[in-house]
Amino acid sequence: MSVPDRSPQSADLGVLTGLRSGKRSYYPAYVRSTERLEHTVEALDGISRALVRTAEGPRALVEAVVRTAAEHLQARWLLLAVADGALRAARPRFLLYADDVLIDDATRLPAEVRGHLEILRTRPWEAATAVGGDGCVRAAMTLDEEPVGGIAARPGAGVEVADTDLAILRVLANQAAVALHNTYLFHAATTLRGRTEELSEAAERQARDLAARNAELAETQARLLDAMQRQALDDERHRIARELHDSVSQYVLSAGMAMEVCRAELEGLGGEAADIAGRLADAKDLNRQAVERLRAAIYALHHTSHEPPGPLPVMLERLSTVHLTTALDVRVRVEGTPVPLPPRAEQSVLRLTGEALFNSATHGRAGRALVRLRYLPDAVVLCVSDDGIGDPAHLRRVLQLSRETDLSGRHRGLANMLARAEELGGRLTIRRSGMGGILLRVDMPLPVRLDDVDRETADDH
Missing domain, CATH: 3.30.450.40 (GAF domain)
Structure with missing residues (x-):
């Protein structure tokens, strides 16, 4: 079973x-x-x-x-x-x-x-x-x-x-x-994928638009740098033109008026004095020609420059030619491999150099000046030296005084140069030049650091 x-x-x-x-x-x-x-x-x-x-x-x-x-x-x-x-x-x-x-x-x-x-x-x-x-x-x-x-x-x-x-x-x-x-x-995944594709396309469009905007911004920055460089040269030209108009031309005109007064008095005396008056007439003509040349120089300086922009060494070379009308012989020397600096930094270096050369020609009564720009691995050094009559110790005291008190505009050029050097993260020193006058030195560490606040500097006349 x-x-x-x-x-x-x-x-x-x-x-x-x-x-x-x-x-x-x-x-x-x-x-x-x-x-x-x-x-x-x-x-x-x-x-x-x-x-x-x-x-x-x-x-x-x-x-x-x-x-x-x-x-x-x-x-x-x-x-x-x-x-x-x-x-x-x-x-x-x-x-x-x-x-x-x-x-x-x-x-x-x-x-x-x-x-x-x-x-x-x-x-x-x-x-x-x-x-x-x-x-x-x-x-x-x-x-x-x-x-x-x-x-x-x-x-x-x-x-x-x-x-x-x-x-x-x-x-x-x-x-x-x-x-x-x-x-x-x-x-839901298909919808999200479609949305993702839409967002991706929108991001690509925004990226292309951003690239175009960046290109426009770069072009605008380049034009702004060109304008800033030209402005630096124009400012120096206008400053020299004002100095020639306000001081040199007035001195020449005053000398011409004094000679005319003397000539008129000598003609009235007759004899040998009349012969001297004739020679003074020739001097008066030379004085008149000098005034005309000064006026021509002032007119030329007041007109905006049209030089194409260039790197900092080139702009310093052009800046040196501005002082031809002041009888200041300026030489520029560049050492090392030039390194591009931010536009505002180059603008500050140009203005600082212009201030220094103006002081050499106007206050130091220098006949020669040397601008030396040295590119080191970790710094940029600017030196402006002259053969004038300036006293480094006196300028250091004036600079210290200008930082502590209000000088009502006198010697503000030194304070401006010091402020520009500090804006670049650098240091300004003043000592005796080997040429006999003043040596102004600015040490700027690389990379150059710029303060965020723009500053309008006053000219020192």
């Missing part, structure tokens, strides 16, 4: 195949099991076709699921619904398949279906009831082990719903929940 196999494995096999013990019913059960297995395989094939339609959007997937489930049960109608508050982005929220027609309008639902829709929407956990007393079938739709809706259906006449059919419905329902969620994520 054989003992029946009661192992869990054989029990599961029995559920899947529908086979039961008993020799007389073995073959009919086997036939029914084979038919059910074929039906199940067809349903699983339908499930796979439904799942691969995720990219088409959520509605196409829901339609595929309800058609597959309805065909498997040969259902008169089949309803798939998402619970209120679950899968908020899922659309449609419910779909009814009846007589090969899909309905997602609540007003068109048959009365029989509305009760099931209410349960699936508000009490989705009750969908696990399986076969109800009214002959309808329900299967829960879960996600992360939480009910999020379900499937309800009325199988066709004569269709016997087995456990495998319910399992297939649950698989369809659960896969629908996962697929709806994944579809939402897929379309």
